[in-house]
Amino acid sequence: MNVVLAVVIGGLYATGLYMMMRRSIVKLIIGLALLSHAANLLIFTAGGLTRARPPLIPEGANVPPAPFADPLPQALILTAIVISFGVLAFALVLIHRAYGTVGTDDLDEMKATDT
Amino acid sequence: MNIAIAVMSGFAMASAAPLLHRFLRRFARGGTVAGWLVALLPLALTAYFASYTSAIARGETFVVSYTWASGLGVNLSFYVDGLSLLFALLISGIGALIVIYAGSYLAGHEHLGRFYTYLLMFMASMLGLALAGNIITLYVFWELTSISSYLLIGFEHKKETARRAALQALLVTGAGGLALLGGLVLLGQAAGSFELPALLASGDAIRSHALYVPILLLVLLGAFTKSAQFPFHFWLPGAMEAPTPVSAYLHSATMVKAGVFLLARFFPVLGGTNEWLYIVTTVGAVTMLVGGILALYQTDLKLVLAYSTVSALGTLVALLGLGTTQAITAAIVFLLAHALYKGALFMITGAVDHETGTRDVERLGGLRRAMPITAGVAVLAAVSLAGFGPVLSFIGKELLLEAVLQVEAFRALLVAVAVLSGALFVAVASIVSIRPFFGAHVATPKEAHEAPRSLWMGPALLALLGVVIGIAPGTVGSGIVAPSVASVLGRIEPVKLGLWHGFNPALALSVVSVVIGFVIYRGWVALRTHTTSLTEKIFVWGPARWYGVILDGVFALAQRQTRLLQNGYLRVYVLIVIASTIGLVGYTFVVGGGLNANFVWTELRFYEAGIAIIILLAAIAAVRSRSRLGAVASLGVVGFGVALIFILYGAPDLALTQFLIETLTVILLVLVFYHLPRFAIFSSKRARVRDLAIALSAGALMTMLVLVANSVRFAPPISDYFAERSLPDAHGRNIVNVILVDFRGLDTLGEITVLAVAAFGVYALLKLRPQKKEGK
Numbered sequence A: 001m002n003v004v005l006a007v008v009i010g011g012l013y014a015t016g017l018y019m020m021m022r023r024s025i026v027k028l029i030i031g032l033a034l035l036s037h038a039a040n041l042l043i044f045t046a047g048g049l050t051r052a053r054p055p056l057i058p059e060g061a062n063v064p065p066a067p068f069a070d071p072l073p074q075a076l077i078l079t080a081i082v083i084s085f086g087v088l089a090f091a092l093v094l095i096h097r098a099y100g101t102v103g104t105d106d107l108d109e110m111k112a113t114d115t
Numbered sequence B: 001m002n003i004a005i006a007v008m009s010g011f012a013m014a015s016a017a018p019l020l021h022r023f024l025r026r027f028a029r030g031g032t033v034a035g036w037l038v039a040l041l042p043l044a045l046t047a048y049f050a051s052y053t054s055a056i057a058r059g060e061t062f063v064v065s066y067t068w069a070s071g072l073g074v075n076l077s078f079y080v081d082g083l084s085l086l087f088a089l090l091i092s093g094i095g096a097l098i099v100i101y102a103g104s105y106l107a108g109h110e111h112l113g114r115f116y117t118y119l120l121m122f123m124a125s126m127l128g129l130a131l132a133g134n135i136i137t138l139y140v141f142w143e144l145t146s147i148s149s150y151l152l153i154g155f156e157h158k159k160e161t162a163r164r165a166a167l168q169a170l171l172v173t174g175a176g177g178l179a180l181l182g183g184l185v186l187l188g189q190a191a192g193s194f195e196l197p198a199l200l201a202s203g204d205a206i207r208s209h210a211l212y213v214p215i216l217l218l219v220l221l222g223a224f225t226k227s228a229q230f231p232f233h234f235w236l237p238g239a240m241e242a243p244t245p246v247s248a249y250l251h252s253a254t255m256v257k258a259g260v261f262l263l264a265r266f267f268p269v270l271g272g273t274n275e276w277l278y279i280v281t282t283v284g285a286v287t288m289l290v291g292g293i294l295a296l297y298q299t300d301l302k303l304v305l306a307y308s309t310v311s312a313l314g315t316l317v318a319l320l321g322l323g324t325t326q327a328i329t330a331a332i333v334f335l336l337a338h339a340l341y342k343g344a345l346f347m348i349t350g351a352v353d354h355e356t357g358t359r360d361v362e363r364l365g366g367l368r369r370a371m372p373i374t375a376g377v378a379v380l381a382a383v384s385l386a387g388f389g390p391v392l393s394f395i396g397k398e399l400l401l402e403a404v405l406q407v408e409a410f411r412a413l414l415v416a417v418a419v420l421s422g423a424l425f426v427a428v429a430s431i432v433s434i435r436p437f438f439g440a441h442v443a444t445p446k447e448a449h450e451a452p453r454s455l456w457m458g459p460a461l462l463a464l465l466g467v468v469i470g471i472a473p474g475t476v477g478s479g480i481v482a483p484s485v486a487s488v489l490g491r492i493e494p495v496k497l498g499l500w501h502g503f504n505p506a507l508a509l510s511v512v513s514v515v516i517g518f519v520i521y522r523g524w525v526a527l528r529t530h531t532t533s534l535t536e537k538i539f540v541w542g543p544a545r546w547y548g549v550i551l552d553g554v555f556a557l558a559q560r561q562t563r564l565l566q567n568g569y570l571r572v573y574v575l576i577v578i579a580s581t582i583g584l585v586g587y588t589f590v591v592g593g594g595l596n597a598n599f600v601w602t603e604l605r606f607y608e609a610g611i612a613i614i615i616l617l618a619a620i621a622a623v624r625s626r627s628r629l630g631a632v633a634s635l636g637v638v639g640f641g642v643a644l645i646f647i648l649y650g651a652p653d654l655a656l657t658q659f660l661i662e663t664l665t666v667i668l669l670v671l672v673f674y675h676l677p678r679f680a681i682f683s684s685k686r687a688r689v690r691d692l693a694i695a696l697s698a699g700a701l702m703t704m705l706v707l708v709a710n711s712v713r714f715a716p717p718i719s720d721y722f723a724e725r726s727l728p729d730a731h732g733r734n735i736v737n738v739i740l741v742d743f744r745g746l747d748t749l750g751e752i753t754v755l756a757v758a759a760f761g762v763y764a765l766l767k768l769r770p771q772k773k774e775g776k
Helices: A002-018 A026-047 A073-104 B003-024 B028-048 B053-057 B083-104 B112-132 B135-153 B159-192 B195-199 B203-207 B212-226 B237-243 B244-253 B253-263 B274-295 B301-322 B325-356 B374-385 B392-406 B411-437 B453-471 B475-487 B506-523 B524-539 B543-565 B571-590 B606-624 B627-646 B650-673 B685-710 B719-730 B735-741 B745-767
Strands: B062-069 B075-081
Touching: A002 A026, A002 B571, A002 B606, A002 B685, A026 A073, A026 B606, A026 B627, A026 B685, A073 B650, A073 B719, A073 B735, A073 B745, B003 B028, B003 B062, B003 B075, B003 B112, B003 B244, B028 B083, B028 B112, B053 B083, B053 B325, B053 B475, B075 B112, B075 B135, B075 B685, B083 B112, B083 B253, B083 B325, B083 B453, B083 B475, B112 B135, B112 B244, B112 B253, B135 B159, B135 B195, B135 B212, B135 B237, B135 B244, B159 B195, B159 B203, B159 B237, B159 B543, B203 B212, B212 B274, B237 B244, B237 B301, B237 B475, B244 B253, B244 B301, B244 B325, B244 B374, B253 B301, B253 B325, B253 B453, B274 B301, B274 B392, B274 B411, B301 B325, B301 B392, B301 B411, B325 B374, B325 B392, B325 B411, B325 B475, B374 B392, B374 B411, B392 B411, B392 B453, B392 B506, B392 B719, B411 B506, B453 B627, B506 B524, B524 B745, B606 B745, B627 B650, B650 B735, B719 B735, B735 B745
Parallel strands: none
Antiparallel strands: B062 B075
C-alpha cells in the first residue's frame, strides 16, 4: 500500500503545483487545496502505516495494545487540516475582494496595479 | 576599577553626552562647559592607564576575562602589556584634547551632542581594540571603530561628498575587516585558542602551520585596508570630509594606526618569516613613497597632511616588516612621535580654517602677524614633522635610518626610499608651516585673528610634548617605549633613546634628506604647476577609479539580478522555488545513493487501490475541468478520498475532521466562486507544457522521497512516550486528543490564534468597501 500511497502523494503534489503555476488566480486556490492534501498524506505515511488500529487506550489498560497507529503525525495533521482551512478561507475572500477592486483575475495583470 | 569597566565607560559616556550637552546648552557658555565635562572621562582614563606604567615597565601583564560564548572559545577578555598600554595612553590622552578642541571648533553646531556620542563611541571602541585579550573581542572592537568612523566622516550628512567619503571608508575598511575575520578564525583554529596570551606563545607552531600563508594574507588585508596602505590608501584623503577634530583624532593619531597595531600585535605570532618580510616591507615602502609624492600635489592643507599620514603609515608598516630590534624600536618611537605632531598639525589646520575661512595654501600667507600663537605651535609641530631638531621624531628618524642601513637585501633601494620620503616629509612640513604663516600677507575670506585658547591649547601641548620627550627621552624610553618593543618582539631588549647618536652615516643621510626636502619646497609651486596634468593622467587609473568601477559593477549586478528574479510574476516565483527544490533535493538524492529502499509491500486490498485511483482521477479532473463547479466538486472528491484513507489506517479523529472541513470548504468555494470569473486559460501552450513537465518531475521526486523516507529511521519515535504517559499523566484514553490539548497544548493555542486572525481578516475584507480613486 505504501507504494500506492506514495504515487497518490506524488500525483497530488504534481497537480497542486501545476495549478499554482497558472495565471488564473482562481486556479491558484485549487492548487493550494490540493497541495495541502498532499502534505497531510505525506506526514501521515512518514509516521508508518498501521491498519485499523487507532491509538486509543481501552478500559482497564494503561497503554494501547500494540500495534497501534502512530498518534503524533495524526495530531500534527489535525492541526494542519484546520490551519489550511483558515488559509483557504482567507485567500478566497482576499481574491474575491481583489477581483472586485482590480477587475481582473489574471495574475500577470495584477502585478502592475499597486500604483 | 578594572580594564573592562574602563573600556565600557566610554560607551556609557557616549550615551550620556548628548543629554548633558542638551541640558547645559541652555546656560550661557554652557556648550563649552559641556565639552570640558565630557573631556573629564578621557582625562580620568589617561590617568588610570598611566597608573599601569610602572608595573608594565617591570614586565608584568594584566588579564581580565569574562565568559561570553564559552562553547566557541570566545571570551570578553582584556590584556594589558606594553604595546596595548602605549595605544591606550595615546587614545585616551589625545581623545581628551580632541573633545575639548571639538567643543570649541563645533561650538553652536546643532548636532554637537551627537558628535560627542560618536567621538566617545569611537574612543571606547579603539580602547577595546588596543586592550583586547581575545582575538574575537578584538575583531568586534575593530569593526566598531569602522562603524564609528563611518558616522564621524559622514557627520555633515547633508553634504553628498561627506556621505560618499563615509561610505567609501566603510566599504574599504569593512572589506578588509571581513578578510581579517577569516584570518582570525583560521588563526584560532590553527592555535586552538582565541586568547591572545595563548596565541602569543604559539608563534612557532603557527608559522610552520599549513594554513600560515592564508592566515597571513587575510590578516594583512585587514591591516592594510585599515592603515590605508597602497593600493587601499585612497579612502584616507577622502575621509578628510570629516570635521577637522575627527581628522586629527581618527585619521592621523589613532584609527588609521589600528592596522599598524594589528601588525605589531601579531608580530610574535606571524612575523619573522620571509613572506612577512617581503610583503609587509614592500607594501610599506611603496606606500611611503606614493603618499609622500601625492602630498606634494595638494593645496588643501588637510589633504597635504592626509597624504603625509599615508606616507607615515607606510613607514611604520615597512619598519614592522623589517622586524629587527632596531626597526621595531624605530617603529614604536616614530608611532608615538607621529601621533603627537600629526594630531597637533591637524588641529592647527582646523584653527586656521576656523579663523580665516579657508585652508587652501594658495590663499594663505603671512598669518604669523594675526595668529602669532598658532604660528608658533605650527612651527613647533612642523619641526617634529620634518624630524630635524631636538624632537622625538628626530630620534625616530635616526633609528629608522640605522635600521635601514642594517638591512642585508635591497639595502640601497630601501635607503633611497627612506631618504626620499624623509625629504618629502621636510617639504610637507615647510608647506604647512612656512607658506601659511610667513611671507607676504594674503587676504582671506574671513579677517584673520588669533584662535581661542581651546583651539591652540591641545596642539600646543602635543607639540611641546614632542620636544620635551625629544630632549629628555629617558622616562618615556624606559617606561613606555621599551615595554612596547618588548611586547612586539616577544623578548626584552634594552632600549636607550638619545638625540645624539654621534657622527654616523644615519646623521649624514638625515642631513641629505633635509637638504633635498628644502630644494623640493623651493621648487614646489613650479613642480606642481608643471607636472599636475601628467600625474592626473597616471592617477586616473589609480585605485580610486577601480573602487568606482567595482562599486558600479555591484550596483548593476544587483539591479539586473533584481529585475530577473523579483519580476513581479507570481508564477515565475513559484516556478523558481519548485525548480530549485527539484534541483537541490534531486541532487542530494542522486548523490546519497538514489532509490535503494526496501519497498514495504504490505498486501494491497482492492478497496484501497480503488480509493487511490479515485483520488488521482479526481485530482486530474480538478486540473482539467473547464468549469469552476466541476473543479470544486473534484476537489471535494479528493478530500473525501483522503478522509477514507485516514479511516482505513487507524485515524478516526482525522477522518472526522477532514469530512467536516471538506464539506465546509466545498460550501465556501461554491459560494465564493459564484462571484468569481470563469476559469480562463491565460498561458500559452508552451508555458503549459513546461509547467506540466516541472510539476510532474516534482511529483515524481516526492513519490521517491516518500518511498525512501519509509525505509529510513534516524531516531526512535517519541510516540511511545505519548502512549505510555497519556493515561497516567493526562488522564485521557484518546492519545491524539491528549497530544493536542495537553502534551502539545501550546501548539493548539497557536492554531486557534491563527484561525481567529484568519476569521478577523475574512470579516474585515468582507466589510471593506474600497473607495474608487479620485481622478488625477
